Amino acid sequence: MRRLASHINGTLERSLGIVLLLLLWEIAPRIGLVDITYLSPPSKVLVALSGLLTSGELGVHVLSSLKRALAGLFLAVIVGTGFGLFIGSIKRIERILDSVFQTFRQMSAFALFPVFILFFGIGEVSKTIIIFWASLWPVLLNTINGVKNVDKRW
Numbered sequence: 001m002r003r004l005a006s007h008i009n010g011t012l013e014r015s016l017g018i019v020l021l022l023l024l025w026e027i028a029p030r031i032g033l034v035d036i037t038y039l040s041p042p043s044k045v046l047v048a049l050s051g052l053l054t055s056g057e058l059g060v061h062v063l064s065s066l067k068r069a070l071a072g073l074f075l076a077v078i079v080g081t082g083f084g085l086f087i088g089s090i091k092r093i094e095r096i097l098d099s100v101f102q103t104f105r106q107m108s109a110f111a112l113f114p115v116f117i118l119f120f121g122i123g124e125v126s127k128t129i130i131i132f133w134a135s136l137w138p139v140l141l142n143t144i145n146g147v148k149n150v151d152k153r154w
Contacts, residue, residue, distance in 0.1 A: 068124060072131025080136050084143025094144060101141060109134035 022042055029036040040048075052058035087094050109130050116133070120126035 068127050069131055072128045073135050075128075075132045076135035076139050079132075080139030081143050084140045085147055087140075088144040088147025091148075094148070101137070101144075105137040105141065 025039070026041045026043060028034045029039050029041050049058070087097060112133065113126075113130055116126045116129050120129055
């Protein structure tokens with residue numbers, strides 16, 4: 001019984017910060033502390049979310065986003081794994097390209113978004129390319145690292 005009470009007490013303590021944040025978020029726009037145009041109260045957000053769910057509109061947008069995200073990730077896995085296997089297996093190429101990869105890896109996908117829009121337009125292609133760019137570097141660098149660290153007998 002004491003263990004259950006301790007668990008409940010711990011859960012309540014961990015939840016207190018979230019409850020206070022939601023309370024502040026609800027109150028601040030309503031008393032005019034923040035303009036309601038920029039920060040809608042959670043109650044209005046939940047009503048809008050409920051409307052989008054019941055109309056089916058949310059599902060359409062979620063599927064569109066998933067299609068875009070999966071296409072970018074799929075391309076990143078194909079390109080990153082292919083190049084990673086090649087680069088990781090040839091040490092000289094890896095040494096030559098490592099500094100270039102480390103430089104490109106540091107470039108934020110969000111910072112490059114205007115460049116991608118300039119080259120690929122404002123449609124689906126630029127959005128997919130930005131997801132590809134953000135996903136490529138973890139896949140590529142981890143594949144290179146995995147190839148370099150695998151036992152040579154394998």
